[in-house]
Amino acid sequence: MAALSEASSRILSDHPPGGPRHVAIIMDGNGRWATQRGRPRLFGHHAGARRVREIVEACPDFGVEYLTIFAFSTENWKRTQVEVAGLMSLFRRYISREARSLSEFGVRVRFIGDRVRLDDKLIRLMDDLEAITADKTRVNLTIALNYGGRDEVARATQRLAQDVAAGRLNPDDVDEETLPKYLDTYVLPDPDLVIRTSGEARISNFLLWQSAYAEYEFIDTLWPDFSKTEFGALCASYGGRERRYGGVRT
Template identity: 85%
Template structure:
């Protein structure tokens, strides 16, 4: 794999942080004459394979888009089914994630989520808090604009309270208020299913990310496909606005 450099000039061989918009579950199910939730269950199973592939591919951080702030517009049946799936996934996978060295974090606004799901999320974060092999971040009720708005509100509150000098605010200040404040920015963002848009995902953090839009539907996204995209990234010339001499 070709060597690349991050924004600090440190040499690296591949993306350290990969973010994935997992799209196409519903279409995958429809193509098979099954209900959309069947596709979501298939997609949830695919997550395990991709998480397990990360260490061998050199990916330390994986962020997946599970449910957006806009997904509430879907039918009540589908939304309820997805919430049930999230609860089942966390309950079923918690021990394996702990044993496999995966640290799990959730980003997004938890206000609209039910209390049982929030408790499961909190417990999983606590259970895996000492793990460091792979950092899995799950974006649940997440939207990039919503995240920036919430971060800006907290920043404004600190200014109003005298905890933050407004003259000191620069582009390094806001990230400290984002949901992802403990994570490095993504190096590579992948979207499956043939759609070529970012759908309000990690808007601030992805300013210098490389993008891959592929036709593969998420339930068909295998470790082999993932590895191929990692290889493509390694061949790219990342200059971060500069010019190599």
């Protein structure tokens, strides 16, 4: 039997056996997919958006209760104005078109990230989608939009510091269990499995705090080609891993 520390045992008990409960995906490769076909990058982003539905609807088949997808990072503003404008238009269109089907399928949608730089129409659509799916329980879909892990931790730290300054929080009580309560993901379990498509082997500032004990899969498939079959295979592979959380099994 494993010889685990008390903290490691607690973390382990929070994760169900078998496949991953929470999968996070860095959806990379849309631009390259389009370029390979002689099309503009936005063509690839539209194809990638269509792929999201298939993966969301596959989640119950593999026991995945939570799916978090990286849609737009705080660094993506560095892209060309044309591409950024096209992506923002795509997000508005996607939310408008998919709201009903997501709700009917039983998907609860949440958004994480800093909304300050987003336009008012997009923010209203995000708020509306969160509201109309608030009672759904089949799949919990979290969309990271204008999100960066460092930015999230910085914003969380600011809120924590404000509570300390106001006397609502004792500095001596701050520990590793305190900060997560101030993160955008405070109502979500930590991801068990993080997948990045397109062959890149980096985490790109995604869920830095939350993924401390996540398993990672870096695959060559470009996001628009990522299929339910491949998703299922990765979930099954996760189920065969030995996860010790810093402990030692004997």
